[in-house]
Amino acid sequence: MGIWGTRLRGIWLFYRGVAPALLLISAALLLVMQLPALVPLPGLSEEKVSGVPPGLVLAKLLSGLAVWYLANELRPQQYWFYYNLGLSRAWLWGGVAVLDGGLFIVAAEVVAWLWK
Amino acid sequence: MEMKNKDLTSGSHVLEADGIRVVFDGRPILTDIYLRVQTGQIVGLLGRNGSGKSTLLQAVFGARPVPDASVRIDGRRAVPAFQTPGLLNYLPQAPLLPAGMTLRRAAQLLGVDPLAASAGFPELPAQLDCHLGELSGGSSRLWQVLLLLHANTAFSLFDEPFSGIMPVHVETLGAAMQQARQRKGLLLTDHRYAELLPLCDVVYLLQHGRLQQLGPNYRDELVEYGYLLD
Numbered sequence: 001m002g003i004w005g006t007r008l009r010g011i012w013l014f015y016r017g018v019a020p021a022l023l024l025i026s027a028a029l030l031l032v033m034q035l036p037a038l039v040p041l042p043g044l045s046e047e048k049v050s051g052v053p054p055g056l057v058l059a060k061l062l063s064g065l066a067v068w069y070l071a072n073e074l075r076p077q078q079y080w081f082y083y084n085l086g087l088s089r090a091w092l093w094g095g096v097a098v099l100d101g102g103l104f105i106v107a108a109e110v111v112a113w114l115w116k
Numbered sequence: 117m118e119m120k121n122k123d124l125t126s127g128s129h130v131l132e133a134d135g136i137r138v139v140f141d142g143r144p145i146l147t148d149i150y151l152r153v154q155t156g157q158i159v160g161l162l163g164r165n166g167s168g169k170s171t172l173l174q175a176v177f178g179a180r181p182v183p184d185a186s187v188r189i190d191g192r193r194a195v196p197a198f199q200t201p202g203l204l205n206y207l208p209q210a211p212l213l214p215a216g217m218t219l220r221r222a223a224q225l226l227g228v229d230p231l232a233a234s235a236g237f238p239e240l241p242a243q244l245d246c247h248l249g250e251l252s253g254g255s256s257r258l259w260q261v262l263l264l265l266h267a268n269t270a271f272s273l274f275d276e277p278f279s280g281i282m283p284v285h286v287e288t289l290g291a292a293m294q295q296a297r298q299r300k301g302l303l304l305t306d307h308r309y310a311e312l313l314p315l316c317d318v319v320y321l322l323q324h325g326r327l328q329q330l331g332p333n334y335r336d337e338l339v340e341y342g343y344l345l346d
Contacts, residue, residue, distance in 0.1 A: 003201045006225060017214060077210040083179050083198045084205045084212070084264065085225060
């Protein structure tokens with residue numbers, strides 16, 4: 001396994017450690033996005049939402065920052081193994097942002113398409 | 117120009133660090149530091165509790181960013197050092213592996229043959245599919261040291277490698293370190309000085325923020341500086 005192969009595996013491994021929280025938040029946000037179409041509530045528009053609204057992206061971004069902060073506060077020792085693979089915090093969280101952000105955009109597009 | 121892995125994992129190399137200044141709550145922890153380790157050496161770092169030994173190792177490793185810190189390999193700057201492939205690894209006092217990772221998987225990612233690494237410790241190979249949390253404190257520590265000791269880096273920095281390990285294993289581990297010295301440089305800090313000192317080629321004492329290299333009669337100096345009782 002080359003250096004970059006090892007590092008990519010390290011990023012994937014790190015993502016798996018934080019994925020449960022991030023995926024749960026993604027699912028909750030996507031559910032909220034479709035809520036007006038699923039449950040007609042007084043005062044809420046019944047129009048189905050299509051595409052990825054900027055508010056949703058902002059909510060995902062803020063929740064991601066909260067996960068990052070909590071991970072650093074609650075599990076500050078989690079980085080040692082990854083440092084020994086040559087991975088800095090920036091690489092680890094950058095990888096998480098790419099993987100989780102990409103997954104979230106795809107899921108949002110799929111949900112919007114299903115509701116068309 | 118970035119050094120290539122093969123450049124560092126063979127031949128003779130010198131790791132130097134200076135310019136490391138760390139202040140906690142207005143109290144200077146590290147002020148006057150010059151540290152030198154070369155491949156083929158075991159270097160001991162001693163100091164009282166709270167003297168900054170772990171902070172110094174983390175600063176050299178690069179996990180603790182320190183402004184103006186200079187870490188060099190063969191005279192070339194390497195900051196943060198852990199990002200230079202094949203240069204060094206670091207064993208913290210805290211558990212090294214992520215929760216849920218088996219030793220076999222960790223060895224694979226670190227590029228270590230776990231059976232070769234655990235040679236001399238007959239009970240260890242049976243633990244390969246365990247997580248650290250499933251092992252006793254001593255076995256867990258021993259595995260962590262062995263994985264990093266056998267990883268293909270030019271230098272290893274170990275913070276309390278003997279902590280919790282039973283005496284017979286400390287002796288075998290000492291022999292493994294002597295063997296590893298043929299291909300890498302080791303920087304060790306541990307309060308078990310009776311086991312540590314016989315392994316060391318060079319001994320440093322960290323006191324009042326200053327790093328001092330001790331002479332051949334380091335035992336007398338350690339008494340003089342109040343680290344050991346007469």
